Amino acid sequence: ILSGGLNNRYWVLDVDERPGLKTLTVSCSKSLHPTETCLLKDGWDMTPVCCGDVVHLEGCSDGGSWVVGREQGFLVLLPDSLISGTSISNSIRCMRRAVLGDMFKSFDGGSKQMLNGTMVHEVFQRAATAKDFSLETLSKMADQALCRPQYLGDIRCQDSTTVVTVAELADIEENVWSPRFGLKGKIDVTARVQIQKPRSGSHRTSEERTVPLELKTGKESNSIEHRSQVILYTLMSSERYHSEAGLLLYLKTGNLHPVVASHMDRRELLKLRNTLVHHIHNCVEKEAKRSRLSKLPDILTNRQTCQYCPQKRNCALYERLNCLIYSADDCEDVVRDFLQQETGHLIPPQLSYFSHWLLLCGLEATSMEAKNGRKRVWLQTAEESEKNGSCVGNVQLSGPVTVQSDGVFLHRFQRSSMVPQEGLASSGLASGDRIVVSDQKGKLVGLATGYLCEVSKTSISCTLDRDLSKFSGVLFRLDGDEGVVGLSTHLTNLSRLMENSQDSDRLRELVVDLRPPEFIYNLSSVLPREAKDTVANILKGLNKPQKQAMKKVLLSKDYTLIVGMPGTGKTTTICTLVRILHACGFSVLLTSYTHSAVDNILLKLKRFRVGFLRLGQGQKVHPDILPYTEESARKKGVHTLSELEQLYNKELTVATTCMGIKHPIFTRRRFDFCIIDEASQISQPICLGPLFYAKRFVLVGDHQQLPPIVQNQEARSLGMDESLFKRLELHSEAVVQLNVQYRMNRQIMSLSNSLMYEGRLECGSERTATALLSLPFLLSVQSELSSYSKSHPQHDLAWIHATLLPSSPVCFLDCSMVPALESVEKGGISNHTEAALIHRLLSLLIKAGCKPSDIGVIAPYRQQLKSISALLQSSAFTGVEVNTVDRYQGRDKSLIVFSFVRSTAEEGNLGELLKDWRRLNVAITRAKHKLLMVGSITTLRRYAPVEKLLNHLEYMPICKLDDLKGGIRSPCSLVHL
DNA sequence: TCTCTGCTAAGAGGA
Numbered sequence: 005i006l007s008g009g010l011n012n013r014y015w016v017l018d019v020d021e022r023p024g025l026k027t028l029t030v031s032c033s034k035s036l037h038p039t040e041t042c043l044l045k046d047g048w049d050m051t052p053v054c055c056g057d058v059v060h061l062e063g064c065s066d067g068g069s070w071v072v073g074r075e076q077g078f079l080v081l082l083p084d085s086l087i088s089g090t091s092i093s094n095s096i097r098c099m100r101r102a103v104l105g106d107m108f109k110s111f112d113g114g115s116k117q118m119l120n121g122t123m124v125h126e127v128f129q130r131a132a133t134a135k136d137f138s139l140e141t142l143s144k145m146a147d148q149a150l151c152r153p154q155y156l157g158d159i160r161c162q163d164s165t166t167v168v169t170v171a172e173l174a175d176i177e178e179n180v181w182s183p184r185f186g187l188k189g190k191i192d193v194t195a196r197v198q199i200q201k202p203r204s205g206s207h208r209t210s211e212e213r214t215v216p217l218e219l220k221t222g223k224e225s226n227s228i229e230h231r232s233q234v235i236l237y238t239l240m241s242s243e244r245y246h247s248e249a250g251l252l253l254y255l256k257t258g259n260l261h262p263v264v265a266s267h268m269d270r271r272e273l274l275k276l277r278n279t280l281v282h283h284i285h286n287c288v289e290k291e292a293k294r295s296r297l298s299k300l301p302d303i304l305t306n307r308q309t310c311q312y313c314p315q316k317r318n319c320a321l322y323e324r325l326n327c328l329i330y331s332a333d334d335c336e337d338v339v340r341d342f343l344q345q346e347t348g349h350l351i352p353p354q355l356s357y358f359s360h361w362l363l364l365c366g367l368e369a370t371s372m373e374a375k376n377g378r379k380r381v382w383l384q385t386a387e388e389s390e391k392n393g394s395c396v397g398n399v400q401l402s403g404p405v406t407v408q409s410d411g412v413f414l415h416r417f418q419r420s421s422m423v424p425q426e427g428l429a430s431s432g433l434a435s436g437d438r439i440v441v442s443d444q445k446g447k448l449v450g451l452a453t454g455y456l457c458e459v460s461k462t463s464i465s466c467t468l469d470r471d472l473s474k475f476s477g478v479l480f481r482l483d484g485d486e487g488v489v490g491l492s493t494h495l496t497n498l499s500r501l502m503e504n505s506q507d508s509d510r511l512r513e514l515v516v517d518l519r520p521p522e523f524i525y526n527l528s529s530v531l532p533r534e535a536k537d538t539v540a541n542i543l544k545g546l547n548k549p550q551k552q553a554m555k556k557v558l559l560s561k562d563y564t565l566i567v568g569m570p571g572t573g574k575t576t577t578i579c580t581l582v583r584i585l586h587a588c589g590f591s592v593l594l595t596s597y598t599h600s601a602v603d604n605i606l607l608k609l610k611r612f613r614v615g616f617l618r619l620g621q622g623q624k625v626h627p628d629i630l631p632y633t634e635e636s637a638r639k640k641g642v643h644t645l646s647e648l649e650q651l652y653n654k655e656l657t658v659a660t661t662c663m664g665i666k667h668p669i670f671t672r673r674r675f676d677f678c679i680i681d682e683a684s685q686i687s688q689p690i691c692l693g694p695l696f697y698a699k700r701f702v703l704v705g706d707h708q709q710l711p712p713i714v715q716n717q718e719a720r721s722l723g724m725d726e727s728l729f730k731r732l733e734l735h736s737e738a739v740v741q742l743n744v745q746y747r748m749n750r751q752i753m754s755l756s757n758s759l760m761y762e763g764r765l766e767c768g769s770e771r772t773a774t775a776l777l778s779l780p781f782l783l784s785v786q787s788e789l790s791s792y793s794k795s796h797p798q799h800d801l802a803w804i805h806a807t808l809l810p811s812s813p814v815c816f817l818d819c820s821m822v823p824a825l826e827s828v829e830k831g832g833i834s835n836h837t838e839a840a841l842i843h844r845l846l847s848l849l850i851k852a853g854c855k856p857s858d859i860g861v862i863a864p865y866r867q868q869l870k871s872i873s874a875l876l877q878s879s880a881f882t883g884v885e886v887n888t889v890d891r892y893q894g895r896d897k898s899l900i901v902f903s904f905v906r907s908t909a910e911e912g913n914l915g916e917l918l919k920d921w922r923r924l925n926v927a928i929t930r931a932k933h934k935l936l937m938v939g940s941i942t943t944l945r946r947y948a949p950v951e952k953l954l955n956h957l958e959y960m961p962i963c964k965l966d967d968l969k970g971g972i973r974s975p976c977s978l979v980h981l
Numbered sequence: 982t983c984t985c986t987g988c989t990a991a992g993a994g995g996a
Contacts, residue, residue, distance in 0.1 A: 088991055118993040125993075179990090190991050222994045233992095312996050438989095453989075469989075489988050598986060621988090663987045690987085713985045832983055864984075890984050915982060923984080 005383040006032045006058075010243075011184050011446070013083065013383070014040070016057045025049055030059065030070075038068065046074035051275065052282040053081055060184065075267060078185075081278040082285055084379040086181055086188035089236040093229045095276050097309060099301035103283040104315040104322070108499055109492035117222065123149045124221040124255060125192065129176045132193065168251070168262060172196040174214050179470070181450035182240035183382040186277060188450075191237050193217040195251065214245040217253055224254040226261055232273055234263040239270055243447055285373075288366035295718060296329055297322075297363050305338045318499050320346030325359045328352075349504045357516045360722075361498050361689055365491045367719040375715075377486050381440055382449050386481040393432025396464060397444055397481040405473040412454065412467040419462070420479055435459055436623070437484050439466060444479035451475075453485060455623065493663055494689035500696060507696055514562055515692065515728065521562035521738045530558050531588060538587040542580060547768065550577050553740040554584055557677070557702050565683075565732060565739045566704045569765050570756060570929035571747025571896065578681055578704055579608040585677055586614050586656055594659040595694045596681035599624040601894065602659050605681065606632070609657075617652070619660035619667050662686060665693045677702060682894070683729040687712040691728040705729045708760045709926050710893050744768045747896050749775050751813040752928070752935050758956040759949065760925045777810040777899055777933040780853035808848060813934050816957055817841065819907065820942040826907050832867035833915070835905045838938050839868065842901050843875040845936065846884065849899065856883035860897035862927055864889050864917045868905045889917075889927045900931035904939025904950070914946060921949040928953070 006013045017039060018029035026044040031037065042061060044051055053059060061070050063077025072079050095102035127145045131137050175194040182188065195217045200210045216237035220230060234250040241247070252261040279301075289298045300322050310316055320343050323335075335343075347355070380389055386397025399417035406414045433439070433456055441452045454468035464482065472480075501508055501515070513519040524530070531539060543551055550573065557564045568574035578594075582605070585592050594616070596602045603626035606618060610628070618625060618632045625633055634651070642648050652669045660667065662680070678698030683691060684705030695701050711725040733739060743761070745753065746768040753773075757763045767773035779785075786805065793801050807815050824837030842861060850856060861876075861884060863869055873886050885897070906918060917923060928935060944950040 090992055115994070117995065121993040123993090188991080192992090220994085308996075487988065489986090493988080624987095661987070666988090685985095710984085715983090715985090828982090866983075888984065913982080915984095917982090917984060920984090 005379075006034060007383075008032050011083075011382065012060055014042075014059050014061055016053060016055055016059060019053060019055055021049075026051070026053070028053065028059075030061075040065065040068040040070065042070040042072065042079070044072050044079060047271075047275065048072045048077075048079060051079055051081060051278050053079070053278075058082060058084065060186065062184075074271075078271065078274050079278065080184070080186045080274060082281045083183060083186035084383065085281050085285065086183070086186055087277050087281055087284075089187065089189035089233050089240070092187075092236060092273060092277050092280065093232040095280050096229055096232060098304050098313070099276070099279060099283070100303060100319060101313055101315050102280050103300055104318045106280075106284050107287070107492065108315065108318050108495050109490075121221040125219055128219055128255060129193065132173055133176065166202075166262065167200045168260065169198045169200075170195045170217070171198050171212065177470075178241075179450055179452070180237075180240045180244070181382070182243070183379070183449060184243065185239055185274065186281065187236060187240040189237055189240055191216045191241065192219045194241070194245070197251070213247050213249075215247045215250050216241055216245075217251040219253050219255060221255050224257050224259060226252065226254075231261075231263050232269075235265040235269050236273060238263075238265060239273075288363060288370065295363060295367055297325060297359065297366065299326060303339060305336060305342075307338065310342065316342075317346050317503065321355070321358060321499070321502055324350075324355055325362070328355060328359060346504075347502070349509070350502060354502065354512055354516050358498055358502055362495065364719045364722055364724040365494050365498075365689065367716045367722075368714060368724060369491050371716040371719075372490070376488055377484075378440075378488055381442055381483045381485075382446060386444055389481075389483060394484040395481055396433060397479075399464065399480050399482065400478070401472065401476050401480075402463060405471050407471075408467060412469060413471045414457070414465065414467050415454075415472060416463055416465045417480060417482070418464075433459060433464075433482065433484055438487060440483045440485045441468060441472065442481055442483065443475075444481050448475075448478075451480075456482075491689075493666075493693065494687070497689045497692045497696075501692055511692070511695055515688075515731070518732075518734070520735055521560065521564075521732075523556075523559045523561060523737070525559070527555065527558060535587045535589070539584050542583050542587065546577075546580060547744045549740065549742050549744055550580070553577060553742065554581060556738075556740050557581060557700075558584075558588075560700055560702075560738070563701045563703065563732065563738055565729060566702060567739060567741045568704055568706050569741065569743055569745060569761060570706070570709070570926075571745035572742035573746060574681070574704060574742065574894075575604055575608060577742060578605050578679060579612070581679065581702070582609055582657060583612055583614055590656065590676040591673075592657045593675040593678040593694055593698050594657060594681075595662050595664070595678065597662055597686045597690070598682065599661055600626070601682050602661060603629050604894075606659055614657065615655045616657035616659055617655040619658065619664050619669065662690050662693050665697070670697050673697065674699070676700065680704065684727045685710055685712055685893070686727055686729075687714070687724065688726065688728045688731065703729045703732070707733065708922055710890060710920075710922050713890075746772050747932050748929060749773055749813050749933055752931050752933075755814060755935075755953060755956060756925055756929045759928070759953055760921065775933055776813065777854065779808070779810055779849070782808065782810070782852045785848055785852040804845075804848070807845065807936065808852060810934060813931075814937075814957070815935070816937045816939070816941075816954075818941045819938065820940040822940075823909070824907055824940060825909060826905055829867055831870065833865045833905055834867040834871045835903065835907060836871055838903045838905065838907075839871045839875055841938055842872055842903055845901065846876070846881065850880055854899055856881055857885075858898035859884045860892065860895075860900045860930060861886040861903070862889055862892055862900060862930065863903040863905055864915075864923065864927075865905050868903055872903065889923050892930050893926050896930050896932055898932050899934045899936070901936045901938065902927050904937065904944055906947075907940035907943045918944070918947045918950060924949045924953065 006015055012032055014030035014032045016028050016030055020027040024045060026049040028042040029039050030042055031039045060080040060083035063070060063072060071077060091102050091106060094105060126149050127142060130145050131142055173193060174196050178191045178194050180189055180191060194214060196212060196214050198210055198212050200208045202208055218234045230252055234252050238247055238250040249262055249264040252263050283301060286298050288295050303319060303323055304310060323343055324347050386395055389395030390397055398420045400420050402418040403416045408414055435456050435458055437456045439454060439456055440450055442449045452468040452470040452472055454466050457465045457467060501512055553566050582592055582594060599620060606629050616632055618629050619634055622630060622633055622635045630636055637651050642651055675698040678694050678701040680691060680694060681704050683703035684707045707730045712727055714720040714724045743764050744766050750767060750773040753765055753767060757765050789801050789804060819837060822837060824835060826833050826835045861872055866888060869886050876884055941954060
């Protein structure tokens with residue numbers, strides 16, 4: 005989105021370089037006409053700006069020619085990537101460290117001093133808010149701070165002539181997003197101050213200003229880093245307060261330093277920002293059509309500085325990769341020593357693994373960044389965003405703001421009376437959505453974040469992280485916030501895998517070197533005598549492969565892979581496994597990628613009185629599991645470190661998502677086993693995370709079902725969608741297959757057997773094998789159809805009769821000759837004829853007595869779900885679940901209708917989705933009793949997997965809809981039915 | 982050519 009004005013955005017069309025001078029040809033118009041020029045000189049010419057970049061220009065433009073030089077103007081590179089103040093001030097010493105810090109985020113372990121700093125900040129901010137700095141109050145507040153649960157367990161103007169008086173606090177911990185300068189940050193204290201300066205005569209002038217005030221609790225260094233931080237806060241809040249100076253307060257000494265920035269200071273800091281953002285955005289580069297990792301800023305060879313750098317391992321790893329990629333190994337002795345010390349324990353294949361995955365993550369990050377929707381908050385007006393359904397504008401605070409127990413602020417907004425009334429409920433935002441609050445004018449961007457609670461026609465309530473009551477009267481906009489989750493967890497896990505430690509060494513052997521897993525041969529050595537009876541009892545309920553799986557896990561020294569084919573009772577198996585391990589006294593870390601998968605197992609486990617601790621945000625946890633969360637345990641009162649330790653150590657079993665491993669519990673606890681469900685859908689770097697905390701692990705999944713989603717095409721082709729489950733499967737001695745299924749009847753199962761499992765899938769019982777759809781009122785529907793046929797002999801309805809029959813569990817309706825062509829819309833691909841046909845079939849099936857809640861409709865494309873749902877609005881269809889293939893994985897329904905969607909008249913481009921065998925396999929294995937497939941065989945034959953399925957189907961009914969006379973040509977003619 | 986769920990976050994200080 006390009007624009008002129010205050011937050012202007014220009015596209016760089018051309019870069020002309022000459023010594024000491026860079027000339028950019030830019031345009032802020034979508035048509036790229038007219039163009040303007042921008043002259044960069046006096047050091048600005050070193051800005052790493054490239055063709056195709058978006059820039060923001062400050063200063064004066066004379067008839068379409070900008071000059072950015074020593075005394076005037078700024079250029080902000082890629083301004084929509086907001087860079088934090090601390091990242092920039094960190095880059096002063098070492099740009100390389102700042103870039104690595106952005107990639108490998110949570111790497112800094114923390115220290116006592118940091119914890120102390122956080123607490124002292126809070127005490128000061130509270131005292132300042134209360135305007136009470138008495139010793140008594142301070143010590144009371146300090147005591148309170150010491151008992152605050154979030155700190156528990158987290159172990160890891162001094163100018164003679166000018167007098168500055170802080171008159172009032174405007175805000176504490178104010179959040180600022182500045183799209184103008186491409187900056188973001190949180191300001192410790194925003195203070196209203198009175199500044200009295202001596203004038204040349206005897207008079208003193210006095211003025212009032214609102215300025216950022218930065219607190220420091222450590223040594224009074226008045227360092228360039230500290231002052232830079234203040235300058236950046238002043239700059240990013242300049243549109244709010246128009247201040248030119250800020251304050252730096254050292255709490256240890258009580259000294260207050262005014263920090264006044266010159267143009268030069270701001271200029272140099274913005275140049276640093278530009279360099280930093282350039283490196284962050286260009287971590288991958290193309291060389292002869294192949295992508296590779298880019299070079300980082302140069303390595304600093306200062307022993308003193310590097311010794312304590314939290315990024316030193318990543319720094320060294322990157323340098324080693326450099327040598328691999330660019331075959332340059334002529335480095336200084338100091339550097340060679342450093343590399344040897346940090347990475348000497350790694351062999352080349354391990355470095356390659358790291359390098360390979362870093363590249364994949366870099367590629368994927370590019371694709372994710374392109375889709376990042378957060379910048380809409382400042383680039384799009386509220387009206388534009390409202391049209392997309394991701395925003396509500398023109399709302400005002402209504403009623404008081406109330407503080408909730410968990411420290412969040414409950415706000416209520418209503419549409420301002422100044423603008424035409426329109427229902428809020430239709431906005432597209434729904435309760436539970438994450439939101440960002442900004443002002444309508446775009447001056448106060450990102451004021452607060454939180455969750456929507458309730459959306460009605462007239463008002464919206466939400467819980468926010470900050471109290472906005474002082475903004476009564478201000479017009480706000482609320483934007484849906486998808487958040488910006490980069491790949492820092494991936495990278496952090498990869499980096500940890502390369503660590504020189506026992507845990508990492510072992511995991512590296514298994515995962516990277518693919519060392520064969522080892523097993524012991526005798527169960528009696530692992531089974532405690534007193535647990536034998538209990539275990540034997542639990543085993544009774546299992547079938548043969550399930551029992552084998554249990555045994556294999558107990559005998560494993562490294563890992564076990566459990567292949568859970570569709571319907572084979574994966575959840576039950578995991579639940580039983582946990583019960584057995586629990587009975588043996590083993591501790592278990594139970595995880596999966598999604599909250600719902602974790603809770604599915606826990607819901608079962610709960611019935612067997614196996615205790616567990618569930619970590620994770622209450623908002624995401626299943627209501628019935630909430631009593632087991634840390635949150636609810638804390639409500640009963642946890643006040644001391646030992647109470648907290650007790651809470652964390654009490655249960656043998658701990659459950660959380662793979663991303664939940666940043667929890668402080670993992671700084672202390674190790675587990676005997678880690679079980680990961682859905683493992684075939686988790687990307688390798690994420691799957692590694694929980695494995696660091698367990699001696700042995702169990703991956704449960706099925707690589708014949710859906711793989712991890714990878715957005716970037718190149719990353720996918722380089723293997724990013726290979727899960728750890730798939731990678732380790734080559735060691736067949738570690739694999740147990742659950743092949744006895746209790747879901748599908750014989751005919752439905754045979755599809756999957758011929759498509760994927762080569763006949764290995766078996767029915768668990770004759771009852772499963774022969775179960776059919778129940779349609780109690782089929783007779784009356786049939787007679788209705790017959791009488792319709794009599795009065796309309798031109799419509800041959802034999803195909804409908806055939807389709808409805810419960811005795812034919814698999815049925816393909818071929819629309820090739822109808823024809824039923826797909827349509828490409830903005831939201832994706834859909835097929836209206838298939839949607840209409842499905843609508844009619846469902847009404848008949850429901851009329852025949854099929855319960856709507858027993859029906860699932862599946863399509864590979866979201867847009868098709870929309871067009872089907874739109875037809876199923878009437879209350880008769882309430883309960884029918886319409887969803888994508890991906891979302892149906894792990895679930896089933898008695899009756900499944902699958903819409904293939906794709907159908908083109910000519911040889912067009914085919915999508916990727918249906919080319920995937922695994923997606924098709926998931927789609928056809930969701931039905932228990934009846935599977936109806938709707939699609940155009942002529943088009944679908946071009947997909948290899950569908951072709952194979954169709955060949956198998958020749959033994960089953962395929963209704964060719966061209967056989968009927970007019971009946972389908974206009975599906976509306978079925979309406980009479 | 983479109984499938985998707987995870988995540989609070991910027992900063993807390995030392996050498």
